[in-house]
Ligand SMILES: Nc1ncnc2c1ncn2[C@@H]1O[C@H](COP(=O)(O)OP(=O)(O)O)[C@@H](O)[C@H]1O
């Protein structure tokens with residue numbers, strides 16, 4: 364019999380390898396990558412096509428890439444989270460493949476951490492390629508770009524925001540041991556927040572509460588900066604956990620600015636008025652969204668880990 | 679006596695059903711120990727506790743001399759386990775799976791390169807190792823299951839119904855394989871609901887029914903201990919009291935009755951005593967017409983044990 368000295372690194376990388384091979388061969392994951400690139404291409408090409416049709420040349424915009432990032436919105440982050448980790452714990456329970464895995468000399472904590480790390484690598488690679496694609500495409504369409512060195516910051520923010528959804532999917536999956544419930548449950552939370560947030564944000568005095576739930580948060584603007592829309596006197600800001608990337612860039616560009624929060628007096632119409640509520644510094648807004656995201660990530664991961672560690676293999 | 683497995687009062691319940699009840703099992707090192715019992719007896723449940731997939735409700739157990747509680751990867755380093763009807767990730771190729779599992783055991787590249795083709799050859803998967811596991815038949819997954827249980831040259835191999843779902847040829851091959859495995863100084867603990875399988879492969883057997891251990895000993899001792907005294911029928915030409923008395927006096931005879939021309943002799947021993955008996959009868963002046971020995975098979979012992987333990991319980 365051979366006596367083996369096993370370092371945690373060996374076991375950890377073995378689990379990561381196991382998981383990565385799975386991730387990159389998942390049909391769902393490949394599907395989402397294809398869709399993401401198709402949408403990215405469309406968002407770059409459509410303005411070109413439209414401006415050609417009306418016979419005007421597209422105006423150059425040196426801030427296009429840095430203000431858009433990879434263009435991965437709340438829905439995109441949610442979808443990436445779902446396809447990357449929807450099966451990674453619950454799926455193995457369903458297929459029974461968890462049994463040979465957990466009887467290898469790797470602790471359950473190690474398996475959990477390995478799966479998590481593999482999800483991070485997968486997400487990072489997918490996003491990095493998308494960011495590079497958008498940076499190159501944006502330069503071709505809108506001319507030379509400013510502040511491209513801020514893109515890694517944007518990448519970091521997007522990953523942090525996505526990880527919140529990853530943690531939710533993992534937690535529901537580990538508790539229910541069902542991929543379907545994990546996906547549907549997370550989708551339910553996502554939809555509920557996506558629908559309710561803008562309404563609360565625009566019409567309620569109590570919109571600050573949205574800063575503490577996952578999603579788009581509330582809305583305000585940075586006064587004094589050239590507005591993108593005629594509705595608000597400045598650049599619009601969303602404060603939620605989905606907006607960390609955008610606010611990291613805003614903070615890098617306008618470090619000492621303030622965010623003014625407002626609500627609308629009525630539904631869109633003649634008498635519509637913008638009522639200012641209060642003002643906060645952008646740094647507070649940013650730090651709070653990061654802290655809230657981290658708290659949710661940590662909390663949901665703790666739940667997933669605990670459920671996974673205690674799970675009994677009944678099938 | 680060195681033990682590979684020792685359970686003390688091991689109990690596991692599923693809700694109100696007690697699947698394993700106060701099990702005291704000892705498996706000696708360097709034996710092939712069969713774990714025999716009808717379907718639903720509690721074999722899989724016991725094994726799942728031993729490999730850490732289930733937590734016992736009561737009792738303790740040692741594996742390879744080490745008391746196991748909770749998640750103990752280092753114990754699993756020294757053992758191999760094949761689940762009942764094992765399932766492996768579909769998206770991995772046969773060799774990839776063994777390679778990744780090998781890494782989890784901390785095998786070096788060289789060890790993996792040497793060991794994996796050897797095992798694939800041994801279980802008859804040579805030539806199919808580049809196929810995805812998803813394309814394997816049930817029997818092939820079963821063989822892969824055996825291969826992965828032997829990967830780390832384990833001291834203890836636990837196989838849960840290794841021949842379940844195999845065709846007759848596969849069954850025979852697997853049995854030969856198990857005998858082969860044990861030759862290298864390993865302990866094999868295998869469950870089966872087939873008596874003849876255990877009889878063919880194993881040196882020892884533990885019989886379980888309805889969660890209770892009925893007996894555990896060497897195959898030889900089990901059949902000796904449990905079989906009823908053998909009886910011998912001797913047909914003589916002209917039976918007389920003199921003969922009956924003479925035979926009765928033999929030390930290994932417990933009872934003699936006369937039935938027409940036949941003497942029914944109950945023996946206290948399982949040794950072959952036909953010579954002594956015929957000598958005695960001839961000495962008493964009788965002529966033997968025919969002689970037959972009736973002994974209980976292990977099959978009968980097993981059936982009798984199981985029926986008895988079922989009858990003994992109120993339902
Ligand atoms: N996950 C489970 N939930 C409830 N009961 C179970 C479960 N698994 C097994 N059982 C019951 O426990 C008993 C023992 O089952 P098992 O250990 O699988 O037996 P065996 O392997 O000897 O066929 C059976 O009565 C079975 O129905």
Ligand SMILES: [Mg+2]
Pocket residue numbers: 718721722723762839
């Ligand atoms: Mg079973």
